[in-house]
Amino acid sequence: MRLSLNQATTRPYGLAETARAASAAGVRDIGLWLESVAEVGTAEAGRILRDTGMAPSSMSRVGFVADKEGVELEAAIDASKRALDVCAELEVPYLAFIPGGLGAPVRQSTDAGEARVRDALERLAPHAAGTGVALAVEPLHPLQVCDRSVISRVAQALRVIEGLPAERFGVLVDAWATHWDPELREAILLAGAQGRLRGYQIDDFVLPLPTPDYANGRVMPGEGWIDLRSISSWVAEAGYSGPVEVEVFNKDIWALPLEEIIDRMRSSAAASIPGIEIEERAR
Amino acid sequence: MRLSLNQATTRPYGLAETARAASAAGVRDIGLWLESVAEVGTAEAGRILRDTGMAPSSMSRVGFVADKEGVELEAAIDASKRALDVCAELEVPYLAFIPGGLGAPVRQSTDAGEARVRDALERLAPHAAGTGVALAVEPLHPLQVCDRSVISRVAQALRVIEGLPAERFGVLVDAWATHWDPELREAILLAGAQGRLRGYQIDDFVLPLPTPDYANGRVMPGEGWIDLRSISSWVAEAGYSGPVEVEVFNKDIWALPLEEIIDRMRSSAAASIPGIEIEERAR
Numbered sequence: 001m002r003l004s005l006n007q008a009t010t011r012p013y014g015l016a017e018t019a020r021a022a023s024a025a026g027v028r029d030i031g032l033w034l035e036s037v038a039e040v041g042t043a044e045a046g047r048i049l050r051d052t053g054m055a056p057s058s059m060s061r062v063g064f065v066a067d068k069e070g071v072e073l074e075a076a077i078d079a080s081k082r083a084l085d086v087c088a089e090l091e092v093p094y095l096a097f098i099p100g101g102l103g104a105p106v107r108q109s110t111d112a113g114e115a116r117v118r119d120a121l122e123r124l125a126p127h128a129a130g131t132g133v134a135l136a137v138e139p140l141h142p143l144q145v146c147d148r149s150v151i152s153r154v155a156q157a158l159r160v161i162e163g164l165p166a167e168r169f170g171v172l173v174d175a176w177a178t179h180w181d182p183e184l185r186e187a188i189l190l191a192g193a194q195g196r197l198r199g200y201q202i203d204d205f206v207l208p209l210p211t212p213d214y215a216n217g218r219v220m221p222g223e224g225w226i227d228l229r230s231i232s233s234w235v236a237e238a239g240y241s242g243p244v245e246v247e248v249f250n251k252d253i254w255a256l257p258l259e260e261i262i263d264r265m266r267s268s269a270a271a272s273i274p275g276i277e278i279e280e281r282a283r
Numbered sequence: 284m285r286l287s288l289n290q291a292t293t294r295p296y297g298l299a300e301t302a303r304a305a306s307a308a309g310v311r312d313i314g315l316w317l318e319s320v321a322e323v324g325t326a327e328a329g330r331i332l333r334d335t336g337m338a339p340s341s342m343s344r345v346g347f348v349a350d351k352e353g354v355e356l357e358a359a360i361d362a363s364k365r366a367l368d369v370c371a372e373l374e375v376p377y378l379a380f381i382p383g384g385l386g387a388p389v390r391q392s393t394d395a396g397e398a399r400v401r402d403a404l405e406r407l408a409p410h411a412a413g414t415g416v417a418l419a420v421e422p423l424h425p426l427q428v429c430d431r432s433v434i435s436r437v438a439q440a441l442r443v444i445e446g447l448p449a450e451r452f453g454v455l456v457d458a459w460a461t462h463w464d465p466e467l468r469e470a471i472l473l474a475g476a477q478g479r480l481r482g483y484q485i486d487d488f489v490l491p492l493p494t495p496d497y498a499n500g501r502v503m504p505g506e507g508w509i510d511l512r513s514i515s516s517w518v519a520e521a522g523y524s525g526p527v528e529v530e531v532f533n534k535d536i537w538a539l540p541l542e543e544i545i546d547r548m549r550s551s552a553a554a555s556i557p558g559i560e561i562e563e564r565a566r
Contacts, residue, residue: 102508102510104489104490104508107508107509107510109510109513110465114465141425141426142424142425142426142435142463142464143424143425143426143463143490145462145463146463146488146490146508146509147490147508150465151465152425152463152465153465156465179428180425180426180428180429180435181425182393182397182433182434182435182436182439205429206387207387207426207429207430207495207497208494208495208496208497209492209494209497210494211491211492211493211494212490212491213491214490214491214492225385225387225390225429225430226390226429227385227390227392230392
């Protein structure tokens with residue numbers, strides 16, 4: 001497994017400077033965000049990646065369909081198709097798909113929410129096949145089940161995509177979102193056995209979470225409470241050998257200089273995941 | 284199912300005034316807290332309950348064993364035994380048992396944490412049998428897996444107590460803690476079928492949670508995002524017909540006059556659980 005920088009970790013910085021700084025620091029893989037690509041345009045984003053020698057490991061993100069219908073649902077589906085096109089142009093292997101919440105305060109059942117997610121994914125299947133890009137369903141933390149994701153377990157994500165082609169439909173495992181799950185190891189191994197383990201993102205969990213931005217209180221790998229060594233060993237056991245994205249949503253980290261964030265990310269990942277491939281700083 | 288006031292909802296108020304106010308408001312069941320009983324002594328607590336005609340529905344709480352060893356573990360076990368004795372004296376049907384966390388930042392595996400919980404429960408089995416009081420394992424929200432409970436799912440709690448006598452070892456289902464679980468209905472039905480569904484507590488979930496007291500941001504039933512009608516229907520389907528405790532940890536609610544809290548609890552429970560038994564206000 002090798003280190004990748006997810007742009008969420010360096011959110012205030014644009015794609016060009018981020019790609020240059022990552023490349024200079026010996027980080028060769030980058031998890032892209034649609035907003036950051038749109039800022040410069042897809043063609044220019046492609047030039048930036050080529051010029052800096054960066055390989056995209058993933059694209060964030062589309063979805064949020066579980067609590068939508070009518071015009072809003074169609075807009076979400078269309079946005080997913082456009083994002084698949086962008087991924088194809090930039091040779092991004094997979095697009096993160098966030099299910100959407102049960103509804104707050106709408107309150108549909110989990111079954112109903114899962115069914116809407118499944119319907120949306122089935123509708124996207126032909127377009128995904130045409131582009132050659134995979135969709136990776138990302139379970140979010142149970143905190144977010146009402147407003148952002150009806151899917152909070154890896155095993156549940158696998159159940160929702162059951163029967164859809166494995167080369168186009170997989171799961172994205174994020175440590176902060178899934179570390180609490182008592183059956184996480186079994187689910188990760190099952191994802192690997194099914195050929196559906198698309199990506200692995202690391203970050204760390206501490207309490208208390210900030211208010212009101214509860215989701216932006218993640219910390220660097222190794223600085224919190226998650227047993228990242230165990231989870232990483234399960235991911236390896238499942239046969240995954242791709243990029244490990246450091247994806248840390250944290251307002252204090254976003255206030256730091258870009259190179260300092262990348263340095264901290266490198267040292268955190270090295271300390272918390274034994275054997276992770278990290279190049280020497282190139283400069 | 285009938286309404287019960289859990290003392291956590293009226294935390295600043297002592298047992299005597301709480302029992303009097305609840306009784307006057309037509310609430311005849313009360314979920315006790317050890318600290319509140321200790322404040323007046325067990326004998327006096329018994330007199331208060333008899334004089335006000337209040338029936339104890341549960342006692343909170345002991346446990347927190349999963350990340351303890353040596354002297355600390357022995358102290359937690361001893362405290363559990365003393366609490367069982369108090370429950371027996373006050374004729375409390377069950378004592379809530381909070382498992383304890385994975386350790387923060389100690390980081391043991393879920394399996395290791397579950398094994399410590401199981402060991403502690405096995406050690407408590409003779410004393411529980413002697414007192415005739417049940418221990419109810421309470422899964423907490425996945426947020427709390429590191430610092431307070433390795434057990435975050437009802438199905439997981441049932442797995443940990445498997446084989447222990449059902450009349451002494453059950454589960455306590457709290458809506459805030461478990462509402463997110465995609466397999467909650469199945470787990471509640473299983474608990475019922477095993478004769479292990481000991482208690483049901485309601486409260487409601489909203490984001491954001493307050494900082495730093497993230498656990499004290501629960502709201503009154505019906506004022507948040509949880510589908511309490513569905514969960515309550517599953518509890519009824521599982522054969523449970525006992526008290527439904529309103530247990531709301533909320534600093535703003537604690538600032539209100541006692542009678543206003545009880546009024547709000549009555550109306551919230553009536554609006555969110557169809558058919559719940561609530562007496563007319565007696566005064």
